Amino acid sequence: MSTMSGQVIASTALPSDYLSDEEIAEIEHERTLYPDTRAVGLEALKIVQKQRGWVSDESLLAVAEYLGLPVAELEGVATFFNLIYRRPVGKNVILYCNSVSCWIMGCDQVREKVSEELGIEFGETSEDGEFTLIPVPCLGDCDRAPVMMVGPDLHRNLDRQDLGELFSRYRNNQD
Amino acid sequence: MVTNPLTRNIDFSRQPLDLAAYEKSGGYLGLHAIARGLEPADVLDRVKESGLKGRGGAGFPTGLKWSFVPMGEGAPQQKYFVVNADEMEPGTFKDRLLMEGDPHLLIDGMIIASYAIQASKAYIFLRGEYTDSERILRKALAEAYERGYLGKNILDTGFDLDIIMHTSAGRYICGEETALLNALEGKRANPRAKPPFPQVSGLWGKPTIVNNVETICNLPGILAWGIDWYRSLTKGNDHGTKLFGISGKARTPGCWELPLGTPIRELLEVYGGGMRDGLQLKGFLPGGGSTDFMLPEHLDLNLDYDDIAGAGSRLATGTLILLDDKTCPVGMIGNLMTFFSHESCGYCTPCRDGLPWVDEIFREFERGNGTHKDLAILEEHVDYMGPGKTFCALAPGATAPLGSGLRYFREDFERHITEQRCPYKH
Numbered sequence: 001m002s003t004m005s006g007q008v009i010a011s012t013a014l015p016s017d018y019l020s021d022e023e024i025a026e027i028e029h030e031r032t033l034y035p036d037t038r039a040v041g042l043e044a045l046k047i048v049q050k051q052r053g054w055v056s057d058e059s060l061l062a063v064a065e066y067l068g069l070p071v072a073e074l075e076g077v078a079t080f081f082n083l084i085y086r087r088p089v090g091k092n093v094i095l096y097c098n099s100v101s102c103w104i105m106g107c108d109q110v111r112e113k114v115s116e117e118l119g120i121e122f123g124e125t126s127e128d129g130e131f132t133l134i135p136v137p138c139l140g141d142c143d144r145a146p147v148m149m150v151g152p153d154l155h156r157n158l159d160r161q162d163l164g165e166l167f168s169r170y171r172n173n174q175d
Numbered sequence: 176m177v178t179n180p181l182t183r184n185i186d187f188s189r190q191p192l193d194l195a196a197y198e199k200s201g202g203y204l205g206l207h208a209i210a211r212g213l214e215p216a217d218v219l220d221r222v223k224e225s226g227l228k229g230r231g232g233a234g235f236p237t238g239l240k241w242s243f244v245p246m247g248e249g250a251p252q253q254k255y256f257v258v259n260a261d262e263m264e265p266g267t268f269k270d271r272l273l274m275e276g277d278p279h280l281l282i283d284g285m286i287i288a289s290y291a292i293q294a295s296k297a298y299i300f301l302r303g304e305y306t307d308s309e310r311i312l313r314k315a316l317a318e319a320y321e322r323g324y325l326g327k328n329i330l331d332t333g334f335d336l337d338i339i340m341h342t343s344a345g346r347y348i349c350g351e352e353t354a355l356l357n358a359l360e361g362k363r364a365n366p367r368a369k370p371p372f373p374q375v376s377g378l379w380g381k382p383t384i385v386n387n388v389e390t391i392c393n394l395p396g397i398l399a400w401g402i403d404w405y406r407s408l409t410k411g412n413d414h415g416t417k418l419f420g421i422s423g424k425a426r427t428p429g430c431w432e433l434p435l436g437t438p439i440r441e442l443l444e445v446y447g448g449g450m451r452d453g454l455q456l457k458g459f460l461p462g463g464g465s466t467d468f469m470l471p472e473h474l475d476l477n478l479d480y481d482d483i484a485g486a487g488s489r490l491a492t493g494t495l496i497l498l499d500d501k502t503c504p505v506g507m508i509g510n511l512m513t514f515f516s517h518e519s520c521g522y523c524t525p526c527r528d529g530l531p532w533v534d535e536i537f538r539e540f541e542r543g544n545g546t547h548k549d550l551a552i553l554e555e556h557v558d559y560m561g562p563g564k565t566f567c568a569l570a571p572g573a574t575a576p577l578g579s580g581l582r583y584f585r586e587d588f589e590r591h592i593t594e595q596r597c598p599y600k601h
Contacts, residue, residue, distance in 0.1 A: 033339045035379055039361035042344060080363040080520075081344030083303050095304060099265040100464055101422035103510040104502055137347055137514055138265040138464075139304055142422035142494070143429045152306040 018062040023047055027066070041069050042077050045084050054085040082136065089132040090125040092170045095149040098135045101142035110146050110158045117163050130171055177201075178408065180396035181389065181416060182432040185276030191311060194318040197279035203324060205287045205398030210330040215246070218291040218398070225397045225405045226414035230269075231259055231350070231387030232462065232491040234480050243374035244292045244382045255383040256294040258285060258391060259355060260301040260308070263347045265464030265514055266496035269418035270388035272430050274301075274308040277392075278315035284391035285338060286324065287398055292384055295335045300355055303342045313340060347518035351567050352385040353377075354520065365522040366567040389418055411436020411479035419478060421447040423497030424454050430494070433478070440474040442495065454499040458583060462491025464511050465572025467579035468498070487579065503599035504584035505591055508576050509537030515573035526570035529560045533577065540588070543595040550588055553581060 019027070023044075030043040044063045049055050055078055064071040078084045085093075096114065098107055118126045118133065125132040131150075141147045144156035150170055155161065177183055184192050184200055192200065209218070223238030244254060258281070262270040274281060281299075289297045301309055316338055319325045327335045346364050348354045353367035356378050377383025393415055397405050406414045413435040419442050420430040426448030433442065443449065443456070450456055458468045461478075467488035469476075476482045483490040498507055516530035533556050536549045557578035560570035581588065590598045 034361075036360065039359065042358075042361040046342075046344060076363055077361060081346055081358075083343075083345035098510070099514055100460075100507060100510050101266045101496055104423045104496070104498070104507065136304065136345075137263050137518060138267065140262045140268040140271045140302070142266050142268045142496075143420065145422060149304060149306075154307070 014058060014062055014065065018058065019048070019066055020051065023051055024066070027063075037067050038069060038073075041067055041074050042081070042084075045074070045078055049085060053091075054088050056088075060086075088125070090130050092131050092151045093149075094131055094133045095136035095139070096122075096133060097137070097139045097145070097147050099138035101138070102146040105145040106159055107146035110163075113163055114148075117167060128171075131167065176404070177396065177400060178434075179416060179432045180400075180408075181273065181280070181392050181418060182276065184280065185272065187276065191276060191278055191315075194279055194315070194322055194324075197277070197283075201399055202279055202395060203283050203286075205283065205395050206324060206330065208398060209287075209290055209334070210332055213398075215291050215293055218287060221397060221402060222291065222394065224402045225393075227390065227393050227397065227405075228413060228480065229387055230389035230393070230417060230492070232264065232465075232489075234490065237386065237390055237393075240374065240386075241288075241292055241384055243372065244384060245375065246293065251381050253296070253381045254292050254294040255378040255381055256285065256289040256292060256297040257352075257355065257359070257378065257383060257385045258297070258299045258301075258388060259350065259352065259385050260299050260305070260388045261343050261349045261355065262302050262305070262388070263350055264492050264494075265511065266420075266422050266460065267463045267492040267494045268420055268422070269430055269492065269494060271302075271305060271308060272418065273388055273392050274305070275311050278312045279319070280392045280395060281312070281388060282315055282319050282324075282338065284394040286329070286336060287394045288384065288386060288391055289336050290334055292382070293334075294384070295337065297336060297338045298341050298359060298378075299338065300349070300359060301340060301342050303345050305342075309340065309342055316340065346520070347514075348520040348567075348569060351569065354567070355385060356383065363520070365520050368566075408434055409436050410434040411477045411482070413480050417478070417493050419446075420494035421497065422494065423459075424451045424499045424502070425449065425497055426451055436477045436479045436482075438475060438477050439469075439495075442478060443474065443497075447495075447497075450497070450499060454501055456497060457500045457502075457504065458498045460496040460498075460576060461488050462493050462495075464496070464514065465568075465575050466491045467575045468583050470583060488575070501599065503597055504580055504587045505537065505540050506597065506599065508580040508584075509534070509541060511576050512537050512573065515569065519569060523566035523570075525560045525565045529556050530570060530573060532556070533560075533573075540591045541597060543591070543597070545588070545591045547592060550581070550592070553577065557581065 026047045027044045030040050048059045064074045120126050120133050139147050146158045147156050227237045228234045349358045349364045351366045354364040358364040373383045416432050421428045431446050456471050460466050473486045480490050512534040516534040519526045519530050521527045557574045560574050562571040
């Protein structure tokens, strides 16, 4: 048996209840907002990611099957966009702006401190699984550069922040 | 007389105005005029007469753009209105301010625009990272539905409008309107071939208008206070006010609403507070990362589309990025090339292959390995990736700071070569 057919079997072997009721409810809501299922595909990936942190192969297959979309096409979409994570990420994703205004205001130097604080470079997840550090294009708060997001929160004027204290607030937040 | 129609309600020391307070301040007057019988064609005429130009970067006349939408009985019934709220132009921070400061102004403008083209569905294509904007806009949308300003048969006009919030999964190319439409349709956000233009065949093949947040926020004022008022706001040739920003090493960076035609020097010195102590202005990008550099000698020009174009650049988003004399211009341009290279959608060859090559050459300069041959290759790429040679405007946008930077800061490139290091690093 070829590897390829092996993968096909694996895909069809997904449990039919892979997607949670909550995920399905959200996906069905999105379906009412767009006249075409294909548009729901990208939204469904975001929904699954919100629940599970990232989009695994299994999640991708489950969404494709649920919506009746070609897997390859959905994978093409998933890998195109910056905010769909196809690898596991930490509990808190740090989107670190490295665009021009932040660069002028010293984001590279602050980023070194961030890396030192967390022991990770761009694209890596800290050993405790708390943080993943990812560069992001301009976050649109350039008069308060350098800036970054931790999870949904924007943090400004990073050169004046106590980074250790800032990150520990997220570490201690057990929600 | 209102002189700051875009920001008059914005006060970040409190919550944004709710619907009732916004309305009390003179909001939703356009909608009430529509309820009293203002026709879609009247709205279009007023916007045309106002002289409003798109504030997203291209500066295309808004009324003219709308006028390409097929109207009347023979036209497709379903039309779409889309807000480009995917603010990601490097150094641009104006649409966030509007959405988080006065969300009803955007919704007000969206109703006016959707009515003008008779679109019953509108999408807000919002930058995914703008989590505060999303929360604030969703709350305002709920209020507008509750008040009957959205939904079916709005104020007994027979006009239906649903506004749907779409948060982007993130790519700069989504700012290009046809790429944005592909993203909304759940596809990879590659730009589309034009023609057909979205006004005729856009979202799901239906007539679609895509306008920038700030553009739309101009509409309520135009309908409420009229053309003469709107045209009297300016100090220059173009009409209305605009948000102008300053980032980089000014004393007081920020974003302000000023009349078009305000001198650049006034923006920098009065609002931005001038350069920080010990720093001189070496150059600036006038409207985000994809505009040509301008020099201190241009400071007495006005913030006006034609004036800036006359200096070889573009007003674009109106958010100035300052280059000071202690910051390396080669490093700054290199940073922009890394951005453009990463954000290329990969569809056409000059952009997909050219930008990473250019980016790599800048890294070599940074490492002290730059050569004169590299400089020649950079020059060639300004042409290879220039306007007309690529599928969309992304790579030509990258050549704007690249080409002008090579021209204006030649000596800095030369020093990197002769000193075999970055002369700005100590």
